[in-house]
Amino acid sequence: MTPEGRRAVVTGLGLAVAGLEDAGDLLQPRGDRRDPAPADPVRRLTGRGLRYKDRATKLALVAGRDALRSAGLVGEDDRVAVPGERVGVVVSTNLGNVDTVCDTVQAIAEHTYLGTSPMTLPATSSNVVASWLAITYGLRGANLTLCNGQTSGLDAVHWAALLIAAGRADRVLVAGAEPDNAPVRHVLSSSGVTAEPFDGAAALVLEAESAVLDRGVRPLAVVGRYARRASLTTAVAQVTAGAAPVGLWCLPERGSDPMGDVVTGAHRIDLSATLGPASGALGVLQCVAAAAWLCGPHAGSVLATAGIGDAGGEDAAAAVVLSSYAP
Numbered sequence: 001m002t003p004e005g006r007r008a009v010v011t012g013l014g015l016a017v018a019g020l021e022d023a024g025d026l027l028q029p030r031g032d033r034r035d036p037a038p039a040d041p042v043r044r045l046t047g048r049g050l051r052y053k054d055r056a057t058k059l060a061l062v063a064g065r066d067a068l069r070s071a072g073l074v075g076e077d078d079r080v081a082v083p084g085e086r087v088g089v090v091v092s093t094n095l096g097n098v099d100t101v102c103d104t105v106q107a108i109a110e111h112t113y114l115g116t117s118p119m120t121l122p123a124t125s126s127n128v129v130a131s132w133l134a135i136t137y138g139l140r141g142a143n144l145t146l147c148n149g150q151t152s153g154l155d156a157v158h159w160a161a162l163l164i165a166a167g168r169a170d171r172v173l174v175a176g177a178e179p180d181n182a183p184v185r186h187v188l189s190s191s192g193v194t195a196e197p198f199d200g201a202a203a204l205v206l207e208a209e210s211a212v213l214d215r216g217v218r219p220l221a222v223v224g225r226y227a228r229r230a231s232l233t234t235a236v237a238q239v240t241a242g243a244a245p246v247g248l249w250c251l252p253e254r255g256s257d258p259m260g261d262v263v264t265g266a267h268r269i270d271l272s273a274t275l276g277p278a279s280g281a282l283g284v285l286q287c288v289a290a291a292a293w294l295c296g297p298h299a300g301s302v303l304a305t306a307g308i309g310d311a312g313g314e315d316a317a318a319a320v321v322l323s324s325y326a327p
Helices: 023-027 055-071 098-115 128-137 149-165 182-190 209-215 232-240 271-275 279-295
Strands: 008-017 087-092 143-146 171-178 200-208 221-229 246-250 267-269 301-310 313-323
Touching: 008 023, 008 055, 008 149, 008 209, 008 279, 023 279, 055 128, 055 171, 055 200, 087 128, 087 149, 087 279, 098 182, 128 143, 128 171, 143 149, 149 171, 149 200, 149 221, 149 279, 149 301, 149 313, 171 279, 200 209, 200 279, 221 232, 221 279, 232 301, 232 313, 246 279, 271 279, 279 301, 279 313
Parallel strands: 087 143, 087 171, 246 267, 246 301
Antiparallel strands: 008 200, 008 221, 171 200, 221 313, 301 313
16 A cells, blocks of 8 residues: 555656647547647757767657656756755666667777767666756656566556655656667567657656645646556456546557457557557656546546557556546
């Protein structure tokens, strides 16, 4: 049971996807996109130090900044305005800085270690996206990256909620980012993925309910049950048992729908069909879409799901329920 006042609630949303202006646009069909020639969201970043950052990091910085702003946690300089040591970062990305890693490996192969740059070598760290989020916005709490396949985004939301429940942080910025570049396409094509990959990032701010009430802010949604099991059916059944009826179901990446008898009457959206295979960003995108849906004329709960393996028989699957806020 979650300790008193440590329930994780959503207070901020951020999105960095070309053609989408805000989280609510995730709920629109593909044909309803507003801009036929969208601007690159990375262009919203300004200042020094961007040259040596990989694309996944830049996308996460945009989405993370917007989430922190919408939560009201940063000042005019975009530095966190609450105690930074109590604000953590959890990032989900499976392919994030693969471009930097591939470029570095090629440079070493061609020129030995003398061909590496002291500016780019630190960027080969698997935790580089989370690190730059923390450094840029002054977030000095727990900091980690999950690289866990398609369930990674939902796992990241769960681990952020655990940090809050355990008292390790009062607030956590959760980001999911995946880039589209030549190294990413090479990795995906060698794995049999032929669809155009997702390019973007999503972020949400989770806070302890007590911390939110102290600020006089009303949460957007509540993070509820989470399950990670070998079967998608088992995971979904576990998180929905005894819960409010599911109004919106975010489908796994393959769009498989093997549980019509478990999740009945829910509106279904498949973000991977709209945005492309989103890998580690999928679960965070789903939770951002869920919060946007709950902020609209809807109430109740949203089911976010992700799985790895063959449709209907996943080797691993995760499910998270978000619900409307009620004190």
